[in-house]
Amino acid sequence: MAQEVEVLTCRPIKHFAVVFDGIALLLIIIAVSASNWVDVRFHNSDGYVAWGLWQDCYNVAGSTQVCVSKDWMSACGAFIIIALIACIGAIPLGIFGICTKTRLWYIIAGILNIAAAVCDFIALVIYPSKFSEEIHDKHSAGWNFDWTYGIAWGGLFFMVGAAVLFFLKMKEDTVVQRSANYNPSHQGYDNNFSHY
Numbered sequence: 001m002a003q004e005v006e007v008l009t010c011r012p013i014k015h016f017a018v019v020f021d022g023i024a025l026l027l028i029i030i031a032v033s034a035s036n037w038v039d040v041r042f043h044n045s046d047g048y049v050a051w052g053l054w055q056d057c058y059n060v061a062g063s064t065q066v067c068v069s070k071d072w073m074s075a076c077g078a079f080i081i082i083a084l085i086a087c088i089g090a091i092p093l094g095i096f097g098i099c100t101k102t103r104l105w106y107i108i109a110g111i112l113n114i115a116a117a118v119c120d121f122i123a124l125v126i127y128p129s130k131f132s133e134e135i136h137d138k139h140s141a142g143w144n145f146d147w148t149y150g151i152a153w154g155g156l157f158f159m160v161g162a163a164v165l166f167f168l169k170m171k172e173d174t175v176v177q178r179s180a181n182y183n184p185s186h187q188g189y190d191n192n193f194s195h196y
Helices: 013-033 069-102 103-136 147-167
Strands: 001-009 038-041 047-049 057-060 062-067 138-147 173-180
Touching: 013 069, 013 103, 013 147, 038 103, 047 069, 069 147, 069 173, 103 138
Parallel strands: none
Antiparallel strands: 001 173, 038 047, 038 138, 057 062
């Protein structure tokens, strides 16, 4: 008598997408909250000054104040916040898609990740180009990217990775196996192996 056993194999690709989204969210939160996007060295100071996403002015050597335009800084901040919100929205949609096995939720989560990645990319391109344009004419002796700017790039790569994994169409395989009660004595096999 054979029994049919249904085996459902599941690929954890969508689970990895949600994990990638979680990592991207953590990295974007760090990038938004820290104030170390660039290190600026001014002519009349000895060390570097950390300049963040939310600082448009900095006091240098007493009463000298160096400022950058608030317009592009606000635009960069808005793009990063939009990326953060889109990433936050993609995580529950991905989890809901895993629970319901509905592809629509994966597609929406992937679209949110693409939108977040595009917003993050725009901010990461605008910030250094406009910053170098404005700070070059002022009392700056040079500037370098700092660790928080790199963290924002890491968040971008994880968002793109999550989007790709959400868009992958992976079907679950259902395999029907027949299992029989195996009894070697009924099949003519000798259970005594002493002659070997």
